[in-house]
């Protein structure tokens with residue numbers, strides 16, 4: 001099991017550990033941690049607005065490794081959400097390539113990308129918010145249903161996800177009976193329930209006070225450490241960037257660091 005290592009790539013730290021000679025299983029781990037989960041290569045995205053073409057992403061390169069937490073920062077309108085939509089297969093690039101688990105995600109049709117999304121990717125986006133008439137438990141159950149997880153596994157998995165986010169005592173509450181931070185934690189439980197390898201989160205702490213934001217980041221650290229998930233999130237908050245393995249700064253559709 002990985003432990004959270006804060007700064008410096010978690011995957012790199014793990015590969016340091018596996019340098020010890022003679023351990024066959026560790027060599028296998030090393031190989032697997034070094035293959036990127038997601039590779040974004042020379043990606044461009046333009047939109048036609050009336051007779052104009054707006055070039056939003058202008059050549060993006062990024063690699064996301066297993067059990068890594070990366071953050072995207074940048075001013076409003078710099079292109080962060082556009083990039084996250086491409087990484088999650090909600091949209092396709094105008095130019096360039098995106099590999100997911102070594103497969104050419106950008107070439108797949110909507111149906112095939114939807115299949116991968118349901119099984120392998122979790123979203124914490126406004127558009128993927130909680131369903132108001134369902135309890136926390138039922139909201140989490142929904143993502144297992146969508147991922148076609150065997151029904152016999154549901155109860156244990158839902159309970160453990162809600163426990164992980166500290167909400168086991170509120171699992172039968174509906175969203176309006178929960179605070180903003182609690183709702184966000186249900187959204188996290190829902191996003192990780194089907195054991196995705198990639199979690200994408202658009203401004204997950206934006207609406208929260210600093211204490212609640214720190215709690216959410218603690219949950220993210222635990223997920224990365226214990227659930228073998230890689231997280232890519234956007235943020236404007238410099239105080240939480242400390243915990244990232246890497247922060248990409250986006251200015252006007254390109255990374256400047």
Ligand SMILES: Nc1ncnc2c1ncn2[C@@H]1O[C@H](COP(=O)(O)OP(=O)(O)OP(=O)(O)O)[C@@H](O)[C@H]1O
Pocket residue numbers: 047048049054056074075076077078079080081082083
């Ligand atoms: N479907 C679209 N059609 C036209 N323009 C778009 C479309 N989607 C995004 N844009 C434009 O692309 C630019 C980048 O938008 P995007 O939402 O990616 O920025 P962002 O960095 O996530 O901003 P914020 O921090 O405010 O969420 C904006 O100028 C936006 O108007």
